[in-house]
Amino acid sequence: MTNTNCNEMTQKYYRVDRMPHIWCPGCGHGTLMNTVVRAIDKVGLNKDDVVVVSGIGCSSRAPGYMDFNTLHTTHGRALAFATGIKMANPKLHVIVIMGDGDSSAIGGNHLIHAARRNIDITTIVFNNNIYGMTGGQFSPTTPYGDFATTAPFGNIDKAFDLCSLAQGAGATYVGRGTAYHAPLMQKLIEKGLENKGFSFIEGLSLCPTYYGRKNKKGNAFKMHSYFKDNCVDIKVVEKNPEKGENKILIGEFYNSPKTEYTEGYQVIIDKFQK
C-alpha cells in the first residue's frame, strides 16, 4: 500500500483552487473524501475516465474539490444521473458520493434500484446520522432516541442499516468503514472500484457541529474515539460472536460478483444490432 505522497496526491487529484472547503471543523467528510481519492490512486484509474457524482448535502460538496469529471446533481438523485452516465458510456468509472438522508430518504428508491440492477457504480455514503447542511434534522440513520432539531423530544423513527439495505436490494459488494478507520475505508473503496457491479460502501462520518452537539457526543476527538472503541471488524465477530455485542460492525460484509447491468445490455446489442 504505497500511495503517492501527500503533496503530490493533493496536486494531482484535488482542485486546490477550490479550497478551502465548506465543511465545519472536525467534520469527518474530508477524511472520507481522501479515502476515495487514495483508493482511485491505488487502483490506478485515469482521471479523465472517472466521473464523480453527488446529490445535495454536506457530503455532496466533495466532487467539487476533486479533479475528475464531476456532477453535483439534485437531492437524492445522484444514482439516477449516474445510471444515465454509465449506460451512455460504460467505459467510464462512475463513483457516487451521497449522504445518509440523500441516499436513503429522498434517494432511497434510486439506491435500491441501482443495487437491484447491479450497475457498475461505486457508491459511497458519508453517513453522519444527521442533515447537516440544513442545520441538524434527523435522518433515516439517526439512532432511535437521539435528538435533532426536528426530534426535540427524541427520535422515534427506527434507523436504517444501510449496508443491509443495499445488500438486500442486490448490491454485489458491500462494506462499512469509518472516518477513523481510514485505511480500512480506502481498502473497501478499492475493492468496490474493482468489483464489476454495484458496490456500496458506507463510511461512518461525524458531525460534531450538529449531531454531536445535540447529543452531547463531545468534540471531534471524542467522536473519533467512539469509533475506535466501538467498531469491530466482521472477521473478528465471525470467530468470536460475543465481541460483536453492542458494537458497530465494520469491514467487508459481502462480495459476490454477478452479471453487471451494462454488460447485460451489451449482450442484447451484440445479439440484435443490425
Added chain:
Amino acid sequence: MSNNNGYKLVQGNEACVEGALAAGMRFYAGYPITPSTEIAEISAQKLPQIGGKFIQMEDELASMAAIIGGSLAGLKSMTATSGPGFSLMQENIGYAALAEIPCVIVNVQRGGPSTGMPTSPAQGDIMQAKWGTHGDHPSISLTPNSVQETYEYTIKAFNIAEKYRTPVVLLMDETVGHMREKLKIKDSSEIEVINRKKPTCEPKDYVAYRPDEDMVPQMASFGEGYRYHVTGLTHDETGFPTNNNDVSGKLVQRIVDKVEKNIDDITYYEEYRMEDAEIVIVAFGGVSRAAKSAIDDMREKNIKVGMFRPITIWPFLEKQINDVAQKAKEIYVAEMNLGQYFLEVDRVAGKKCPVKKINKINGELITPNEITYAVTGGAIND
C-alpha cells in the same frame, strides 16, 4: 403496419420515436405511463438494434435524471411521459435548464389534474410546460397536430435542444399520440441534424460555461479529457458554484436570453384561410384539426374565419399573435383546458380585439360543431 414507398401507417407515438432516431437519439430512459407508453416500448425495441441504449427507470424523477446523465456522457437523450410523470420530472427539468444539458422531454397530455383520465385527451399542461419547474428559466415547447408533424417536430426538438443546450418539451396530446396516419420516413440526406458545439481548445483552456457570441457555451462530454464541474447551483463561467449576485443574475438572464432572443429561429406556426379572416380561431394540437373542419364549414356559409395554429407553444409567439390581432375582429382560443393559452393570447391581443374562450375538460375532443356553435352563436349549427 404497411410500408409502401417509404410510407408507413403508424401512431403519433411511433412517429415520435422515428423522429427521435432520425435526429440521433441514442439513449432513452423512461417509466411507463398512459398514453405515452408506446414511445418507451418502441424505443426499447429499436434502440439496441442500432447500438443505442434503453433503460426503464424506477420512476420519472429518475428517468429525467438519467437522460441528463446520458446527455452529459455524450448521447442524445429523451424521455416520454404524461401529466403525473411530467409533474415528477419538473425539478430535474430545471436542472437541465440551469446546467444547460440538451435533452428532449415528450409529454403526451392526458386529462388531469392528478391521475385524472389516463386514456383521454387534454391540453391541461400548457402552463406547466412553461412554469412547471421553479425559478426563472427558458422554456421551449413544440406541439404537433399530426403523425407526420410529430416526426418532424421531434427532430426539431432535438436540434433546438442541441443548438441551445437546453431541455425541449414536445407537448403532444393523447389524440395525436394515439392517432394513426401515414408517415413519410425521410431519407437521412433530407433531414437537417444539429449537434451540440464541442470545444476545440485544449482541455487546460476549457472554460465550461463561458458562452460564445450566441450565448451558448461549448459542451464537452464526460470522458473526453475535459474534466469539468456541473452543478445545479448558480455558477460562474468555470461551472463552480458562486453566491456572487452579479454573476448569478447574469447567468439566469443569459439562459433565458439565449432562447428568447433567438425566438425567430424556433418560431413555427401555421395559418389556415387567414387571408381575409375577420374571425380567427387560435388552436393547436388535436383541437386544431377540429378547428380546420369547422372553418371549412363556416367558410361555406361565407363566414370569414381562419385559424392561427402555434406549433411553438413556448416561447409565446407574441409577434405573430400581435399581427393576428391587428387584423382580426374577434379571436377565439379553442383548447382542451379551462383557458391556459387564452391567458397569453388575451394578454397580447386583448386590447386590440375581443378574445374569447372555447374550452372542454371532460376528456372529450372539442368537435367542429362545438367550435362553429361558439363562433356563430348557434346560427349555423346543425
